[in-house]
């Protein structure tokens with residue numbers, strides 16, 4: 001498999017603190033790569049750099065061979081990279097369908113504000129977006145809730161809505177920041193099944209997650225960070241048996 005995303009010597013400083021230190025990894029086409037590590041290891045910071053939210057202090061990120069350093073954040077969805085956030089980013093007083101259509105607007109380059117105000121898209125474009133959003137809402141099991149206000153949905157369903165929103169733009173790489181946080185066992189299993197389906201349809205996934213059952217079930221490969229640096233990379237089985245990884249987790253109170 002060829003690399004879709006290449007991360008080389010990636011570093012990020014916050015003031016005097018080096019949050020990410022010379023990290024290398026690839027995400028290959030059609031695979032699920034999990035990025036794990038104890039609290040504060042630098043996982044979200046890596047995801048924020050890969051999704052164009054913050055610039056690296058050093059190093060390089062390439063997507064499909066293209067250096068991403070000069071690509072503005074709003075162009076990522078159009079290039080084929082979308083993401084979800086650790087903290088839900090939903091519009092409570094818009095319907096579930098409208099919330100998902102916002103994901104298409106980022107692709108068609110209308111602004112979020114314009115979307116909220118119903119501006120800037122032709123009727124045909126609007127219809128096409130509606131259909132794609134409906135298809136993805138059915139995929140994630142929210143067909144019944146399409147017309148509900150997002151604010152009325154329970155937390156687990158909002159997480160699913162976020163996945164639909166990230167998928168509606170048709171990404172080649174989906175970035176997920178703790179998608180199972182706050183979900184119960186059944187919801188986590190359902191979400192795992194969905195990610196496997198997304199992978200089967202050809203979208204690669206870079207997954208930051210603390211739920212080890214989910215990671216060990218769905219990840220093709222795992223990269224482990226500790227204190228900003230990569231300490232291991234391998235299959236779920238290799239990672240489970242790696243003494244450095246075990247030591248890093250045993251040293252972390254919250255795991």
Ligand SMILES: Nc1ncnc2c1ncn2[C@@H]1O[C@H](COP(=O)(O)OP(=O)(O)OP(=O)(O)O)[C@@H](O)[C@H]1O
Pocket residue numbers: 014017018019037038039040041042043044045046
């Ligand atoms: N905006 C920021 N300003 C200053 N320091 C930051 C900022 N963002 C992250 N850090 C620091 O960078 C380090 C890595 O944080 P990061 O959130 O990337 O870790 P993480 O592995 O995602 O942790 P968690 O699993 O708890 O979410 C931490 O020491 C954190 O305090």
